[in-house]
Amino acid sequence: MSETTGLAEPNTQADAPDFSGWTCPAPLRDQPRVVMGHGGGGALSSELVQHIFAPAFGGDLLAGLADSAALTLGGTRLAFSTDSFVVRPLFFPGGSIGDLAVNGTVNDLAMSGARAAYLSCGFILEEGVEVPLVSRVAEALGAAARAAGVEVATGDTKVVEAGRGDGIYLNTAGIGLIPEGVDIRPQRAVPGDVVIVSGAIGVHGVAVMSVRDGLEFGVEVESDCAALGGLVEAMLAVTPDLHVLRDPTRGGLAAALNEIAVAATVGVVLREKAVPVPPPVANACAVLGLDPMYVANEGKLVAFVPRAHADAVLAAMREHPLGAEAAIIGECVETHPGMVVARTGLGGTRVVDLPVGEQLPRIC
Amino acid sequence: MKYIDEFQDPELARKLVEDIHATVTRPWALMEVCGGQTHSIIRHGIDQLLPDEVELIHGPGCPVCVTPLEVIDKALEIASRPEVIFCSYGDMLRVPGTGRDLFQVRGEGGDVRVVYSPLDALRIAQQNPGREVVFFGIGFETTAPPNAMTVHQARKLGIRNFSMLVSHVRVPPAIEAIMQSESCRVQGFLAAGHVCSVMGTGEYPALAERFRVPIVVTGFEPLDVLEGVRRTVRQLERGEHTVENAYARVVPPEGNPAAKAMLADIFEVTDRAWRGIGVIPDSGWRLAARHREFDAEHRFSVADIDTREPEACRAGEVLQGLLKPHECEAFGTACTPRTPLGATMVSSEGACAAYYLYRRLETSGTGAKQPAQATAPAAVNAPRTPDGTSTAPASAPLEGSPVV
Numbered sequence: 001m002s003e004t005t006g007l008a009e010p011n012t013q014a015d016a017p018d019f020s021g022w023t024c025p026a027p028l029r030d031q032p033r034v035v036m037g038h039g040g041g042g043a044l045s046s047e048l049v050q051h052i053f054a055p056a057f058g059g060d061l062l063a064g065l066a067d068s069a070a071l072t073l074g075g076t077r078l079a080f081s082t083d084s085f086v087v088r089p090l091f092f093p094g095g096s097i098g099d100l101a102v103n104g105t106v107n108d109l110a111m112s113g114a115r116a117a118y119l120s121c122g123f124i125l126e127e128g129v130e131v132p133l134v135s136r137v138a139e140a141l142g143a144a145a146r147a148a149g150v151e152v153a154t155g156d157t158k159v160v161e162a163g164r165g166d167g168i169y170l171n172t173a174g175i176g177l178i179p180e181g182v183d184i185r186p187q188r189a190v191p192g193d194v195v196i197v198s199g200a201i202g203v204h205g206v207a208v209m210s211v212r213d214g215l216e217f218g219v220e221v222e223s224d225c226a227a228l229g230g231l232v233e234a235m236l237a238v239t240p241d242l243h244v245l246r247d248p249t250r251g252g253l254a255a256a257l258n259e260i261a262v263a264a265t266v267g268v269v270l271r272e273k274a275v276p277v278p279p280p281v282a283n284a285c286a287v288l289g290l291d292p293m294y295v296a297n298e299g300k301l302v303a304f305v306p307r308a309h310a311d312a313v314l315a316a317m318r319e320h321p322l323g324a325e326a327a328i329i330g331e332c333v334e335t336h337p338g339m340v341v342a343r344t345g346l347g348g349t350r351v352v353d354l355p356v357g358e359q360l361p362r363i364c
Numbered sequence: 365m366k367y368i369d370e371f372q373d374p375e376l377a378r379k380l381v382e383d384i385h386a387t388v389t390r391p392w393a394l395m396e397v398c399g400g401q402t403h404s405i406i407r408h409g410i411d412q413l414l415p416d417e418v419e420l421i422h423g424p425g426c427p428v429c430v431t432p433l434e435v436i437d438k439a440l441e442i443a444s445r446p447e448v449i450f451c452s453y454g455d456m457l458r459v460p461g462t463g464r465d466l467f468q469v470r471g472e473g474g475d476v477r478v479v480y481s482p483l484d485a486l487r488i489a490q491q492n493p494g495r496e497v498v499f500f501g502i503g504f505e506t507t508a509p510p511n512a513m514t515v516h517q518a519r520k521l522g523i524r525n526f527s528m529l530v531s532h533v534r535v536p537p538a539i540e541a542i543m544q545s546e547s548c549r550v551q552g553f554l555a556a557g558h559v560c561s562v563m564g565t566g567e568y569p570a571l572a573e574r575f576r577v578p579i580v581v582t583g584f585e586p587l588d589v590l591e592g593v594r595r596t597v598r599q600l601e602r603g604e605h606t607v608e609n610a611y612a613r614v615v616p617p618e619g620n621p622a623a624k625a626m627l628a629d630i631f632e633v634t635d636r637a638w639r640g641i642g643v644i645p646d647s648g649w650r651l652a653a654r655h656r657e658f659d660a661e662h663r664f665s666v667a668d669i670d671t672r673e674p675e676a677c678r679a680g681e682v683l684q685g686l687l688k689p690h691e692c693e694a695f696g697t698a699c700t701p702r703t704p705l706g707a708t709m710v711s712s713e714g715a716c717a718a719y720y721l722y723r724r725l726e727t728s729g730t731g732a733k734q735p736a737q738a739t740a741p742a743a744v745n746a747p748r749t750p751d752g753t754s755t756a757p758a759s760a761p762l763e764g765s766p767v768v
Contacts, residue, residue: 032468033468033472035467035470036470044702288480344409345372346377346409346413347378347409347412348409348410348411349409350408353701
């Protein structure tokens, strides 16, 4: 059975495990405890949502599996999103956990075309963490909110005993208005759509890894952490008919494209050479045995745009500072639904699969 | 990246491919020995560019795939102990032992850390004098020297809370075992360049002569692999069987004498079981008796652990070319890259994982060629790929996508 098409094949073996009802052959009963991969943005994360959270919570809103929920409240269309932040270290080249907490949620809202209006902010502090450090994070968060044009309207603080946290965890939730005539969600991708990425991939992940304890290496990149609301507005000014926007954070570009391919039951074909990977990211990934396609971004988006509007949208993106290096990287196709395939630089093809959990450095 | 981009040039690749097409007149089965080469072949779609007459068989060179189940179980047992900090290269964490993997041990509270160097593990031992730090020393001739150096350093620095769980394997005995198999179809070898950068090329002329097969020392970038194929096919077409070095920018004929001396000092040759294959004589290294104090098997009394493969997993037959991955009952259902029953479905170089991707691509109508299957001995051997080096944070698992 394909892992990503969600199409269960009949199991004809009498003594085989019963996978009926599962959308993939990886039952969580084989994972009696949570492993890091459940938070990696890959297949394990999806399974947790699909098989644990969505059935438990009920309702249809989780089923869309978009970065944010599109709600109608009192006749008004709202985007609503929440995200938690457990990054280590708290400060890294080009940003901090405070920047991520704002931009992550603002961007999740932007991926449905909404301009973030209000945020909530929850601090979970570990006993013993230095107050000046909390202050630095709060200052960074406030500055990022002002830069993004969003107001922190409510918040909460909790403290856990020493040893039961990792210094500072944050959670933010946000709401924003979805403009009239805008319907952006993963299910809207259709064959013929052009796939555009707003700039170089893998930058945030490499920047953070470069200062991880035990892995420190010199690299000439800073996190691309940024709020994308303005870029999305510039794109919507060209056409409100953007089909899909995705913020390729955990799991990187590969995870985002796979999620879209599955949600819309379409195939995606990438031209590998067209995907912008800056040399420092390529070099770091080569040394670490990682694939840039799977490395996190915090200031990039990937868009599925009707072919008729693609050139104009691309031009508008390139006019914006956060889209100056935007590039068309591929297209949406009817073949291999649910799968992402890359045309390699040599003319071959390879499947760009959904990461299972954490990307692991290869021995070879 | 300088010295990398040049070896991924599409135009030069096209010329090499054209040359191979022009040279080949009949079917040939070549084995790329190293998993790094397999990875490159899949990553760049190289096999799809070759003539149908050229079959690439994925050979015995993935340390993840061939590390025996009982060694994984020993690792799980040791890593579960509260006093232990267990350090490993990243891609070993998902290899299934009996019923679980190192990730699950970590989920159960075990202190399992991904490192990029055994010296990182030694540093962790220095920083944690009250804990026992164990490094999982697996791999082929490429990962063995830094591991040997680490034991040497541990002794020199008097670090007593460090030990190593060793399961090293050697390429030439595996090639010999493959060629001795009656079911072997391999007609030429792309030898593992990084292994040869350590060991040199001296072990290969006798093999080439004895089994009358060309052996071409080959690198890992696309042009390296294509050049290795080109030279091997050229020899086969001419009826030759010599050792050629197509990776001379990295491999001197004598290899790395200092590394070889270190290996000889720290390790001793031993028979080694290869997962799914069986025991290949003299195909492994273990810590020499004089360094037993650093041997985790003895320190933690796990030498008696003796486990068998799950019956549902037929990776051994796959590795021996007796079964195609999709012919296994568990393929794609109980056994997927997410829930691997065997190591061949774990490693990105594993035959089952590669086949899984290709079959998905093929059934979707894109028509990619299926990867060739290792065709090797029925009784012993024909595993998968070795080599390389690893990495990562001492105190945090390396995640391709850092937590955000």
